[in-house]
Amino acid sequence: MAEGWLFDVTEGRDGTSVVLWLKDGARGTITRRAEPFLPPFWVDGARTDLTDLARELEKDPRVAEATFQVLRPSLYDRRPRRVLSVVTRRNPDRRRVATTIDARGGYTRFHLYDVDLTPPHLYHLEHQLYPFAPVRWDADTVAALEPAETIDYALPPIRAAELEVNLQGCRRDGLVRGTESISTVRVGNVILEGPEEALLRTVREEVVRQDPDVLLTEDGDGADIPWLYRRAQAVGFNETTFFLGREPARFQPSRAAFSYQTYGTIRHREAAFVLPGRFHLDTGNSFLWGDAELPGLIEAARLSRLSLQTVARQSPGTCFTAMEMAHAREEGVHIPWKKNRPEAWKSGRKLLDGDRGGVIFLPPVGVHDHVDEFDFASLYPHIMVRQNLSAETLDCRCCPNPRRRAPGLGYRSCDRRVGLIPRTLEPLLVRRLAYKARLRRPGLSPLEREILQRRVKMLKWILVTAFGYQGYRNARFGRIECHESINAYARELLAGLLHSAERSGYRVIHGIVDSLWVRPLDPTHPPDPERFAETMSREFDLPLGYEGRYRWIVFLPAVTHGLGVPNRYYGLYSTGEFKLRGIGSRRHDTPVVLRRFEGELLQLFGRARTADEFRASVPRALARADAFAEQIREGTWPREELLISRRIVQELGAYVTFSDSVAALRQLAHHGIARAPGETIRYLVADRTARSWRDRVVVAEALRGDEPYDPGAYLELLARSAETLLAPMGVRREALLARWGLSSDKERGPYRSPESLVQRRLDETMEGIA
């Protein structure tokens, strides 16, 4: 009998088992343990269809057994039914057999469950295990010593090492042709170099020697690991002689790169190179790493029953869905393969009433002081839990006259059973509050504080996503009416808070969904904000937090119509902390030069204690803008700080207008580099009037650092940045450009194509004539 931790479960290479990676608590070694595991999937349909199907499956060599069982497969089923359980001979055949069955039913007659969950995920669910579980094991069993939901859990000892690969004659972010040999490899603190074959052999030996549990890379999925694999293959290694995990793995990614659309933007996800027995975490290919880091990711892995390597590469929504699945499976509910629950039929009027978001006010443009900000903590998750909003409990048949109805919409919440969403969310809310309470305790060590903060951030992401997933078309357990109900409750709540604030001596100047900005009616005798928050928390039975008082806050206008934009503002709390929303510093594509400019302006405004002092510092801010403009115009600004980032939204061939991005994409293509939609390109604007892709920009990969740049382009960006921050004070972009001696109208160069032979001949002829 041994004790330790379950680190990970991976798929066995034989296709019939899973591999458990157990860390011995006493010796600190990793034990590999293969367990035979062939999980079934389930087929639901008409009795005769299922009988025929079972007969057919008996003849299918890929199928080990197809037996009837009585269970309640769907979340919406009230009574158990007879369904077909199908077990394949090999796990990789599960999806193929499922597809065959679905096709046999014309894609409409059968409903399939548990098809697309991976065997390791199913193993966790079926054996009440989870990643990083403290476990006790013997020859027959592996058992968790505490439930996954335990709040006060100890982290296992984890060894981490960084991995970084450099190629001969290339910058890491420079142009790479794919044929370069490897010059150096860093594993942890050890830098290795030498002839390539020996170097790769030493890399393998060094990884074995250090035996880290986590290999940390930055862009390892896109660069380091594929480079290592490619060169290992080139010098004669194979998958069994060169591997970075604790057992051999294929040189192929476990998931290919892909582009996808989310919330109206195109994103790109790199291919995933995961390792068996050892976690490869690519900090550049992880949405959650920046906020959650290892403690937050471990928290998510435990609760979602997904491998740490999976959690790191997925969105918070995927983690939340996996948590829902875990709760559903506890209730004996299985996971639908193809979710088809549609929206309910409703009148156009009801759609108009329901299909809307939270309350949003238009803020008064300008500088304001004496402003207090209040914010409901985790408002939407709390609403979902309090009002029992879940796909299966909304408008249930068992409660025709329930206690709770969505305001204005009338959707009923079940009084008799708690829905899947509240069951999933409530423990998360409790955990987050518990961690926050512990953070307030004195005497915490910096490490403990860091761990708790990361866990809180991770949980925040998951809770934020939980609401959006109710309206997401592919959410396994989502339902659009839940989404509508949550918004309806939130609107009612904020409307109530607004009246209460006005009764308490405030004037509401701005509000967004769950936050309220208020100003005392009498600034000389302001209400006590802490007491107001406490009273409101009691009145609404939801935690209303007091975010703080602003020394000043600036609400910014829209460029198009000049009215206030709800989520574009910047302000300074009385604690000296800034709150920034919607300005350049918050955008990923803002060049460093503009971040620096905004930073200097904010530093300047940071000295202002009132709105009047803020206004008084505007001339100095304009003087800073002039100084920046002067230096940019001289052409001496460091090129790295002028790089503009753009996320591309389509393939190069799909663009119809010639722009800086198109020029950059063509340059990259010329160097043999293709960028997929959703990926980011970085470039320096060399000549914004050029009509040639060679002259217009310089891509970051080809940047030498001494190229001339187009000062006009950057002065325009600077003017726009200054206008964004100072527009309420009457500062206009056109006026700034005129002040810097630049017209706001760009003059394009004549139509010519320098790379065209004909054009060149014509130019030469013209020169000859001249």
Added chain:
Amino acid sequence: MVSRGAAAALASFHSAWSIPDLVPASGPASTPAGPVGPVPRVPVRIRRRLPARQVLPTTPALFGWLGKRFAPGEATVWAGASSAIDRLLELLYAGSALAKGRISLLEGANRFNPYRIAEQGQALGLEPTPVLEGIHLARAFTAYQLVALVDGWSAEARRRRPTLLIGHELPALFDNPEELPPEEREPLLRHVSEQLAELVEGTGLPLLLTVSGGFAAFPGLAELGPRFSDLVRLIPRPAGVELGSAREGRRLLMVHRAPGQRGLEEFAPPDATQEVNPWAAPLPLTGRHSRNG
């Protein structure tokens, strides 16, 4: 008489749909033809039919023209530019409310805009609420949801007793290979076609299908779908939108014209195949403002 152009349209109608009985022997058909089709159908049990009602008012002329294209228990297809289809559809919703009709709408492209529909109703002197109350709809956001909605449409129609069924861009959700494996597209759309046939035969209600991509975008509709009453092609013209009825070979030109303004057609010899309907709609935008110039 069917003009040469109309005859050509009918011929293409014939070849595209492969439904010979829809082509009248001579002259415009006054009643829909029989239910014989080239592909044998699965026998459908016809339950009690819902009583046929007037779908649209007879005036203004546009509604009269559109109303003639519908027949109980048959489908009318609108094909052509989606922008024109959507705007005409909004007019149709308002027109239906004018006739105190009820619409059951299955929205496949998430382009139901209650604000614009309410505006169209207001232009006809109707309050927004009755216009929007007269439309019962469900939106599909995935192909699987759409299939589920089509499967349950018959029950919904029997419960609500609408006067017109509308399926807006039903195949649109089947065209995204990231969401739906390509091998599933055709079988699912054929299933949808069969269900639509069952729906209109079972309820006896007129069905309007808007398919901007035409029949090529909807596999199975011509062979397995419902009996067709008419195919209306919507073609944007410089002056407005031209509607062409394949069955009768008639065209209706909806021209943008301010109220009270007179058109040249009033002074020209009458054309039996074309009507002109002044439409006080705003002119389409010809350009967009750009901050960057």
